[in-house]
Structure formats: C-alpha cells, structure tokens
Amino acid sequence: VRSLRLVGQHVQKQQSREMSSSSGPQRKVAVLGAAGGIGQPLGLLMKLNPLVTHLSLYDIAGTPGVAADISHCNTPAEVSGYAGDADLGKALEGADIVIIPAGVPRKPGMTRDDLFKINAGIVKSLCAAISQHCPEALVAMISNPVNSTVPIAAEVFKKAGTYDPRKLFGVTTLDVVRARTFYAAKKGLNVRDVDVPVVGGHAGITILPLFSQATPKKSLEGEELDALTKRTQDGGTEVVQAKAGKGSATLSMAYAGALFAEACLKGLNGQKGVIECTYVQSSIIPELPFFSSKVRLGPNGVEEIMGLGQITEYESKALEAMKSELASSIQKGVDFVHQS
Numbered sequence: 001v002r003s004l005r006l007v008g009q010h011v012q013k014q015q016s017r018e019m020s021s022s023s024g025p026q027r028k029v030a031v032l033g034a035a036g037g038i039g040q041p042l043g044l045l046m047k048l049n050p051l052v053t054h055l056s057l058y059d060i061a062g063t064p065g066v067a068a069d070i071s072h073c074n075t076p077a078e079v080s081g082y083a084g085d086a087d088l089g090k091a092l093e094g095a096d097i098v099i100i101p102a103g104v105p106r107k108p109g110m111t112r113d114d115l116f117k118i119n120a121g122i123v124k125s126l127c128a129a130i131s132q133h134c135p136e137a138l139v140a141m142i143s144n145p146v147n148s149t150v151p152i153a154a155e156v157f158k159k160a161g162t163y164d165p166r167k168l169f170g171v172t173t174l175d176v177v178r179a180r181t182f183y184a185a186k187k188g189l190n191v192r193d194v195d196v197p198v199v200g201g202h203a204g205i206t207i208l209p210l211f212s213q214a215t216p217k218k219s220l221e222g223e224e225l226d227a228l229t230k231r232t233q234d235g236g237t238e239v240v241q242a243k244a245g246k247g248s249a250t251l252s253m254a255y256a257g258a259l260f261a262e263a264c265l266k267g268l269n270g271q272k273g274v275i276e277c278t279y280v281q282s283s284i285i286p287e288l289p290f291f292s293s294k295v296r297l298g299p300n301g302v303e304e305i306m307g308l309g310q311i312t313e314y315e316s317k318a319l320e321a322m323k324s325e326l327a328s329s330i331q332k333g334v335d336f337v338h339q340s
C-alpha cells in the first residue's frame, strides 16, 4: 500500500510539474561554463526545475556531451548544448537568465583575487556577448572574484549601453547556505527551519553573516560567535583545502546557484515575497557601490534593496573592517574595463 501511495505521489508530482511548465511562462536559462565542476551539476539541477522550459548549456568545449547526457532526464525542459565562440550567440539568444560559472577555480594557498588575472578577461568577453544577444536577461555571476567580476560586468554593460542594475547579481547564496548549515548544527536546530542573512561581499572578511538576525533566534556570543563567523567566512577555503588541488566548491555551489536561479525565476514569473541575499549595485553603504544584502526580487529583477536592519556592535565593527578591501576590489574591476 505504501509503495502504491509513493507511486501515486510521484505521478501527481510529475503531473503538476508538467502542468506548471506547460501553463507557466516560457523561460530560457543559459549556463556559461556548463561543462565545468559547477556547470555540470548546476545544469542538472536546472533541468529538474519545473520553471525552466529551455536550458542552454555553453562552454568552450565538452558541452554537446553534457547536454546529451542531461537531456535524457525525463523532465520537460528542452536542452541544447553549444561549444565555442561561434555558438555563443545562439546559446544566449532569448535567455531570461544567464548564470556564469565560467573561469578557473582556486588551489590551496590562493586567494579569490589571485583568479582575477584569468577570470576578469573571461567574464568581460562573456558579458560583451550578453549585451549583444540578450541585453534584457538577468545575469547571475558565480565566477570569482565575485567582488570584482560583478563590477566588471556592470562596466561592460554600461559601455554597451545595456546596463540595468536591477538585472545584475553576484551569487552569494553559498555563504547563506553555509551560515544556515553551521548555525543549525551548532544550535541543534532543524536546518530546514533556519535562515541567516549574509551581507557584504564574497571573499574572506567581506563575508559578514548576521547571526544576530538568524532565525530561529538562539543566543550566540563570544568565542562561539567568533568561530561561527570565521567558519562562514572561510567556508570556501575549507573546501579548497579538503580538495587538495582539485578545485573549489562545486556541488554545494551548484545547489546554491540553483536556489538563486529559482528565486530569480519566481520573481520574473510575478511570485510575491521572493527575498534573497545577493551582491548588487547598492547605496546602503555609501562608499561601497556594490554590496550584498537582502533584496526583493520581481519581474524586473531587483525590486527593492532591503536595509541592514538592526546590527550589533560586533557586526558593525566587522562591517567597518571589510570596507577598504571591498572598495578596492570593486575599483579593481572598474579599472580593468577602462584600462583594457
């Protein structure tokens, strides 16, 4: 009886998925860097998402195989794979959301900023193509250093006359995912019930989890608070070291990227109350033109940038401490586009 019930539930879910994708709007999601460590599981998760009707997988090589593989999953999204520069326009044409995990990852001993030399150029050329082929799309930047690659994208779009700050995002969801996981484990909470806003940027001390605003609220102070804050800030390095030269977070990043893309899709489709932490053009900290905070998403991308709320003295000091690093990473991205 139980297995029949499970089959019934499966069929019901399948039917509601088909209904929602056939009755909902057509949504094309493009992944650039789709044959990589993040790109492959992210492509798979987007193929499983009922809000996606067309999944476009682009990389410099290897994408036809990834696309053929993912396309065999019996979910409605149509899948196409594109490899190489000549196909980039086709990959982007008509995209509602472009997710960018293209570029090199860290090895032990490197900072995210050490990736700038290679990834800045990759992001710049991909964004130039976006402004040409799908200037209206929401762009979700995963490639590091996010603190600089997002300003690079903004400058490229400005030069092309296509910049809409409501549509450009640095994906910082993995910081939120980590903060939730570590807080729930430390406080013995069900991780599904937990939320922790994370603000600032996406590198070391620029990542600031606001545990004072975590829900459900539990007391957290002194060494325990320090340890949890530091573990969230160093989460990426923890994975880089554990992988010992074989790259950085890929699976948890794909999960986080899929959560963020789903939030964007819900916003585009007019769903109310979609709130995510993300790194966007912002004026909440006047000296930091890009800053991650809670943002309300809607049909035009960012509908509202929410304030920081009440922060503690501990958090306020950490915010002060990050300012000069984040400001110079932003400027480095801006300068790169103007000098190259």
Ligand code: NAD
Binding pocket: 032, 033, 034, 035, 036, 037, 038, 039, 058, 059, 060, 061, 101, 102, 103, 104, 105, 106, 115, 119, 122, 126, 141, 142, 143, 144, 145, 146, 171, 172, 173, 174, 175, 202, 247, 248, 249, 250, 253
């Ligand atoms: P990877 O090397 O496994 O994959 C990167 C892919 O990008 C490769 O398949 C490569 O062929 C492709 N690529 C390179 N140049 C390209 C171009 N011009 N056009 C299209 N594709 C191109 O690396 P990964 O582990 O998937 O990481 C990718 C990036 O994501 C890194 O910069 C990493 O630091 C970053 N990252 C960010 C976060 C975050 O929280 N924002 C988390 C994890 C990793």
Ligand code: LMR
Binding pocket: 105, 106, 112, 144, 174, 235, 236, 237, 239, 240, 248, 249
């Ligand atoms: C992460 O936070 O896991 C990513 O930014 C990858 C990295 O280099 O740490």
